[in-house]
Amino acid sequence: MPVDFSGTWNLTSSDNFEGYMLALGIDFATRKIAKILKPQKVIEQEGNSFSIQTTSTFRSYFVQFKIGEEFEEDNKGLDHRKCKSIVTWDNDKLVCVQTGDKKNRGWTHWIEGDQLYLELRCEDQVCTQVYKRA
Ligand code: VLP
Numbered sequence: 235m236p237v238d239f240s241g242t243w244n245l246t247s248s249d250n251f252e253g254y255m256l257a258l259g260i261d262f263a264t265r266k267i268a269k270i271l272k273p274q275k276v277i278e279q280e281g282n283s284f285s286i287q288t289t290s291t292f293r294s295y296f297v298q299f300k301i302g303e304e305f306e307e308d309n310k311g312l313d314h315r316k317c318k319s320i321v322t323w324d325n326d327k328l329v330c331v332q333t334g335d336k337k338n339r340g341w342t343h344w345i346e347g348d349q350l351y352l353e354l355r356c357e358d359q360v361c362t363q364v365y366k367r368a
Contacts, residue, residue, distance in 0.1 A: 237326045239284070239343060243275045243350045243365035254354050254361035258313040258336065267292050275350070275365060284321070284328075299330075307332060 248269075255265045271290040278285045285298040293311040299321050307319040317334030324342075332339040342353045350365040 236323060237345055238279055239277045239328065239345065239350065240279045241277060242368040243277065244368050245272045245274070245363060246349075246366045247364045249362045250359060251354075251361045251363070253359040254356055257356035257359040258315075260313060274368070277350075 251269055252265060255268060260268065271292055273288050273290040276287045276289070282301040283298070284300070285296070288295045295309075295311055297307065297319075299305050299319065302320065302322055304318055304320045307317050309315055309317065315335055317332040317336075317339065319330055319332045319340075321328060321330045323329070326344060328343040330341045332341075336356050338358070339356045341355065342351075344351050348367045350367070352363040352365065354361040354363070
């Protein structure tokens with residue numbers, strides 16, 4: 235029985251988001267705004283089906299997927315690069331590989347206590363974010 239990520243989660247800390255955004259080629263002005271945002275994630279998990287809605291005052295992003303099924307991701311409102319994404323379980327971690335123009339792109343979610351962790355990877359950059367259950 236896997237972990238249940240369902241719920242509402244608010245960002246409490248973010249390490250090296252700047253490096254991650256630079257690796258994605260996000261422009262200066264957008265980075266300055268994005269780094270002060272405190273996004274909220276609403277995750278719905280039903281069996282193998284997930285949706286993740288990330289909301290902020292500036293941009294929002296919605297993604298849905300089924301475990302082990304590759305899907306096209308448009309990253310609309312983020313870097314806008316299309317990629318082929320697949321999410322799988324690594325024990326109790328949810329691991330996404332985003333194959334496209336950027337090397338080593340993807341993310342991992344896991345839960346520790348009442349905190350949700352998100353590791354965002356692009357090229358040689360790793361950003362670690364922590365979210366607290368709302
Ligand atoms: C773009 C890069 C900030 C920065 C400009 C816009 C959406 C896992 C996964 C589900 C992500 C989040 C990626 C963030 C990339 C920022 C707008 C911030 C709010 O989450 O939960 O998509 O990949």
